[in-house]
Amino acid sequence: MTSPASAPTPLPDDDPARELLVAEPESPDVAHIALAGNIYSILVTGRQTAGRYCLIDMQVPAGGGPPPHRHDFEEMFTLLEGEIDFIFRGETRRVAAGSTVNIPANAPHHFRNNSGRPARMLCMCTPAGQEEYFALCGDPVDSPNSPPPHLSDEQQDQRRRTAADLAPRFATELLPADGK
Template sequence: MVTGEQTAGRYCLIDMRVPPNGGPPPHRHDFEEMFTVLDGAVEFTFRGEQITARAGETVNIPANAPHFFRNSFDQPARLLCMCTPAGQDEYFLRVGDRVDGPTSPPPALTEEEQAERRHRAAELAAEYRSELLVP
């Protein structure tokens, strides 16, 4: 929605669509991240504590805090994610797959394609000041 390029790198604002069972693996990064749930619900695990955030609620993740989230529900969720400073917007563009529009379903990826995306995410993480906390 708002790129780091538009804010001179101060922040970015990302519109996230999270399908059922979707979400990132455990990770941490040296930038602040704030999520506001617009639709649905998402379970966040932050410093070992799990909370469920529902539409209208906001969760702030301080820099360097281990965390992850999962849509453990059977309905898609929509989140706004603000990162300060920016950079996560570029990471997602390099790791993910473009879709036709904001309501388009995620691409149907084969097991091999999913493994390639996970590999790419891990390979690029350090370049974007992130660390994936998975083996």
């Protein structure tokens, strides 16, 4: 990409193989994944955007949220409903519906729904790939309103091991509980 002051470069030709995409959370084509106590609906995949980004609709129940982590890609959240505490480099900031949060690549972070009510947000990752990681680590469910499956302690430990084992493949590092 060029800055406004640099000489313009011609745009590439349109790719007619790429089509308009309308993503609807209840569509049978949308995968719904239970992960870390949340339900993630993969609205737009990297396959659909030539790897440029993915878009995930996140249902986050009270108490939900992932463990501390960091990754080598940008992540942006737009809160649609409720409130979420974002913990960014160890500092907590409560964010309400209507706000957008951008997490820079490689910064330690996580989020937690401490509001006592469900929350919903859209998450865009650029470039894409996070949706593939979620699909490999989580459990498929039927809809965005499905309850997460009840997992035994052994099953939960297995999901954590899978997430840790796959993290490097997806430019992700899981961090200790203190987030450092």
